[in-house]
Amino acid sequence: MKPSLPPFLEFFSGIGAFAAAAPGLATVVQPFDQDALCNETYQLNFHNSPSPQNLSSPRIRLKGKPGEVSLHMSPPCQPYTKKGKGLDVDDPRARAFLNIVGLLPSIRPRHFLLENVPPFQDSESRMRLLDTLDSLQMDVAEVLLCPTQLGIPNRRQRYFLLASTQPLGPQSPLPQVGYPLKEYLDPKPDPALFVSPEFEEKHRFGLDVVTLPSSPDAKQQPLAVFGSSYGHAVARAGSYLRTEDGHLRRFSPKEILRLLHFPNTFHFPQSMRQTIRYRLAGNSMNVAVVRYLLQWLLGEG
Ligand SMILES: C[S@@+](CC[C@H](N)C(=O)[O-])C[C@H]1O[C@@H](n2cnc3c(N)ncnc32)[C@H](O)[C@@H]1O
Known part of the structure; x- marks a missing residue:
């Protein structure tokens, strides 16, 4: 019998690019997003109602036992963009991200996948995340990836951070899944x-x-x-x-x-x-890129 798929919490779930990338690899036990229109779209497509909680709140009710769930998040990117003034940890829109980073020691995720814009790699937010993942003794890999590298005619370079309680294997070749x-x-x-x-x-x-x-x-x-x-x-x-x-x-x-x-x-x-x-759609992620990273993260590449 095939073992059950690893359960994931999906923070900042939007319209669910992570859920769309997950079939056969992972199962989303709890999505979270405060935007009612995102949640309506998510429910319509994935038959799972995201929790509408504000993730800056100190009281987030989580499903899953510590040490047993994994976690994906694609937090707001404005704190790291020029247009958003690049205020990093001082931007109120980074509060929800920092709140979840603070919860990581009690969640103790098995696997972790984060998406953000490329300037995130120079941020204080990233340093705080790395310190926390280090305290949890997780293996970490960071990569910038663009759908064009998978042969998809769409430029959308993003920063990704993968972390696992298991050693992460080497990055496998990028699949060429795009078409004209x-x-x-x-x-x-x-x-x-x-x-x-x-x-x-x-x-x-x-x-x-x-x-x-x-x-x-x-x-x-x-x-x-x-x-x-x-x-x-x-x-x-x-x-x-x-x-x-x-x-x-x-x-x-x-x-x-x-x-x-x-x-x-x-x-x-x-x-x-x-x-x-x-x-x-403009706030979402490339599903093929996320699926490739999820395979790498879970050692299924
Ligand atoms: C970059 S988008 C993520 C998009 C998502 N990955 C997708 O596939 O559509 C960030 C999301 O975070 C949500 N969000 C921003 N601040 C939040 C907060 N404090 N609490 C809960 N959700 C929040 C927004 O509604 C938005 O959908």
């Missing part, structure tokens, strides 16, 4: 995604425009990051697509989810507004 951009696109794009020639003229210096390669052998230019403001901010929020007949359009939330390698069955609540869909 054209195959991620909606067969019949929504006409509302197209922008007018006036819009294009007005913003011509601020737009990142991606063109489909002219032949199957031509190299695809990787896409820019899709940020959470895509769909309402114009410049530097994400790429636009030049279609084969010369028109310019945004990518749809569904296309962004495909580029993040969410399963095809994943969907947003029907009544959810487009700007919210962009925000939630």
Whole structure:
């Protein structure tokens, strides 16, 4: 009989990229997120209701016995970005992360996986986390990974930290799971995604425009990051697509989810507004990257 899958707590669960990466490798026993719209989407897709607790609170009710659960977290990145002023541990948005770091000695996770933006690697927050993992005698590996390294035409470099009570094996070769951009696109794009020639003229210096390669052998230019403001901010929020007949359009939330390698069955609540869909997808993680890291973490690579 196959042994049961390792149970995980999923902190800052958002729309559930970790849960989407977990099948066959791990089971999520308790997701947590304070955002009701994230939680509605998570419940719809994973049939598990995230706990809506504020993770800055000193009283977090946890399922699972100390020493028996594992833990994933992708805490807010604003404390580490220039746009978020880079206040690190002094940013109130880092409180929930620091609170969970403080709980680690009582949770004693078997395995641990953290995701954040690359500047996290120079932060005081990281130092505090490393000190705690060291006190728990966990083996640690850190890596910067971008979906383009797995052949996915989407730039989204992120920092990951893996820690385990077991020695972590060496990093295995990256699987090439991506395919040409054209195959991620909606067969019949929504006409509302197209922008007018006036819009294009007005913003011509601020737009990142991606063109489909002219032949199957031509190299695809990787896409820019899709940020959470895509769909309402114009410049530097994400790429636009030049279609084969010369028109310019945004990518749809569904296309962004495909580029993040969410399963095809994943969907947003029907009544959810487009700007919210962009925000939630823009805050999420690449499922294929997380699955690769989870395999490494659990020694299944
Ligand atoms: C970077 S996103 C994580 C996205 C997630 N990994 C996904 O796959 O969608 C951070 C998440 O943390 C949640 N969050 C931020 N501060 C929180 C807090 N104090 N308590 C609980 N959740 C919080 C936000 O609602 C957001 O969904």
